[in-house]
Amino acid sequence: MAGTTALPLQEFIASLDNTCLPKILQVCSGVYFQGSIYELSGSEVCFSTGDLIKVTSIELQSVCCEDISKNEKFELPINHTGLFKVVPEDMPYSTIEEMMSLRPVGLESCLPFTFTNRSKMTLDNFTLGAGKTLTVLSIKSSEGEEDQVRCSVQGEQGASAEVCIPLNFRGEFHEYENKEDFTLQEIMSSPCLRCRKFRFTKTTKCDQPLVLSPIYQVQAIMNLRKNILKFPSSLEVDVVDVTDVCTDVNFVTPLSLTEVLSQPDESFPSVVEILEGPGSRSLFKCYWVPEMNKSQQLIFHRKGNTPMVLVSSLKGRKAQQYFMVSQHYGGRFRRRPREFNSVYELHVALTQAPGLRVSVTRNCEEVEEEGLPALSVGDQLEVISCKRVELPCEGTEGQKQSVEALFCQRLQEMDDDDDDDDEEEEADFKRENHREEIFLPLYMQGHFVEVLTDNKKYRLRDLGKQFKLPLDVKVVGRDTELEPDPLVGFPCLRIEGAMMEPTIQASFVHRPDHCFEIPTQWLSMSVSFTKDPLPWPNQEPPTCHLDTVTEVTDTFIYEFRKKGNSDEAPPPRPPKRNLSSSTLPKKTSKPSKKGQPKADKQKQRSDKSTPTKEMGDLNLNSKKRPPAPPPPAMLGDEPPPVIPRKQSGAEVTTGKAKPNTYVRLEDSKRTASLSDIAADVDSDHDYEIVDETLSAMMKKAQENVLFY
Secondary structure, X not given: OOOOOOEEHHHHHHOOOHHHOOEEEEEEEEOOOOOHHHHHHOOOOOOOOOOEEEEEEEEEEEEEEEEOOOOEEEEEEOOOOOOEEEOOOOOOEEEHHHHHOOOOOOOHHHOOEEEXXXXXXXXXXXXXXXXXEEEEEEEEOOOOOOOEEEEEEEOOOOOEEEEEEEOOOEEEEEEOOOOOOEOHHHHHHOHHHHOOEEEEOOOOOOOXXXXXXXXXXXXXXXXXXXXXXXXXXOOOEEEEEOOOOOOOOOOOOOEEHHHHHOOOHHHOOEEEEEEEOOOOOOOEEOOOOOOOOOOOEEEEEEEEEEEEEEEEEOOOOOOOOEEEEEOOOOOEEEEOOOEEEEHHHHHHHHHHOOOEEEEEOOOEOEEHHHOEOOEOOOOEEEEEEEEEEEEEEEOOOOOEEEEEEEEEEEEEEOOOOOOOOOHHHHHHHHHOEXXXXXXXXXXXXXXXXXXXXXXXXXXXXXXXXXXXXXXXEEEEEOOOOOOOOOOOOOOOEEEEEEEEEEEEEXXXXXXXXXXXXXXHHHOXXXXXXXXXXXXXXXXXXXXXXXXXXXXXXXXXXXXXXXHHOOOOOOOOOOOOOOOOOOOOOOEEOOOOOOOOOHHHHHHHHHHHOOOHHHHHHHHHHHOOOOOOOOXXXXXXXXXXXXXXXXXXXXXXXXXXXXXXXXXXXXXHHHOOOHHHOOOOOOOOOOOOOOOHHHHHHHHHHHHHHHHO
16 A cells, blocks of 8 residues: 555545445544544444545535634535635636636536736737736637637727637736625535635625535444444544455445345345344334344345235224234225215215215204205215305305305105005005205215125225225234234224335344334335354245234324325315395204104294294293283272183083182272182182082192102
């Protein structure tokens, strides 16, 4: 390695990109450890002279800004939004080509570019005096001729002219401060700009010239260690590039699970060692994730793509659970009716699978102005399509409103009210159905349950072929290879979605026949292939039992749905009412049930559902009170008129009159008890004596009332 130039790590890494990696570096001298490695990666590693480092990737993290005049440094993130201007160099350039070589390449703001000449320039028959300012407009390239720059020069009286100058024209040229601005991303992406000095366009922290240096996060491995190193490129370490002379050095090659999938099929089965585990916050709730620790060995049996479904339990008293289930699952399912809590949910289900039939599980009163029909418990609806209908009510501007609604047919058996029909006709009526067309606005709230006639048992793979998701099912036959089967015992499971997952079938070395599938895109870890022998003799692998059900966390569900980019529109709002109208929405009764005349039902319902205001008016205005007694001056000697007594039927056989309510009491002498007055039917006064027979009947009635 004699004659190899040592460079600071910062300078060497800045000259690299990911296309030329990996590179093998040897540590020469410098400050090997200052705590940065501990802070960034947590690995207890320090560099010593002679160590070999294999750089596998670099990532730009920030930019170091150094104020040379004050010898101060500070860092800015790479996404810093501030702009910078190039500080012109004081040194002169001998040719225009030398000056143009320091311009950024590939940036739209490269031209125009302004410079000045300090010496007189003679071009053919055209002479430019010293001190002129020239602006490069474009570069002219002609085949077989020398490249030239087309420049604009300002005259003495404001006139401008154009002149073409060869790139190799010699003279004394100086840069002129230009108006172009650059971001940190643009500066770091151009090798020509990185070697220039800059200042802030708008002075915020420093108005002095700054030297900008990129700071990378370096990912590397060492020949004597198995763990992955991550350290900043700003460490004060001098290194030498020894890639060409260290081809035979054995480095542990860390592979991510995605990189394992790119390995040839001949690499499996193989024993691998975990270099970096998945961490404590995993997306899976299974027994094998906590055992995947650093230095743990696994057996990778095979790789491939596995069809999987996402299954969830319904919300209830217990916490909701989610599972990833492989289509190799051996249990049996039976379909379960889905429940819907709004018409919009019916609309979504109809778009996924036509031919939906539901039954109403909660009564819904009719609101004619808003287009809400009446629904009764037990009504069966066949959902046909989605249409736009016009409401009878007017909107805020007095115009008719139209809303989207589900066109449904209500399946209702015909009523059989005639008792004289014979049995054959009655059976015909029961078998005959008539259909009533109704419209359910999408904003309508309702409670429905799916009507299913299918009682067949399905495998998981058959469900995916015959039905569209989501689908409600129940496990009616457990998978005999699972001990225990985690899907058994749920009253209802919902298959929410299906996906094709790249997986690795793996097992632990101490249990090589108990396999599980690792979804590679949902688990982050690094492994390395080892040369250890497989734990079975004579190249005869054991019969593997595969875990086909893996419980996942709520975070997995969130990431899964976010990855799907589901931008479903929210349910529509109810129509706006015309507030100027004083009429309230009219609610009508629910449709009549079988076996009861509709007119009688509506009459009974209207009696039970009298509005509160009408009840108040009835109590205050409509109730007939007895007339008040006349004043004493108007009372003569004649007795008051007799009020006719109402007969209650056959039970009342006596002709006794009801006692008068108002009796004139002149003095206490004329007051007499009811027992002393004989009953007289022809008398003008309607007094009544309670005889023994009537008294016994009243006593018996009281006893019966008290008994009940």
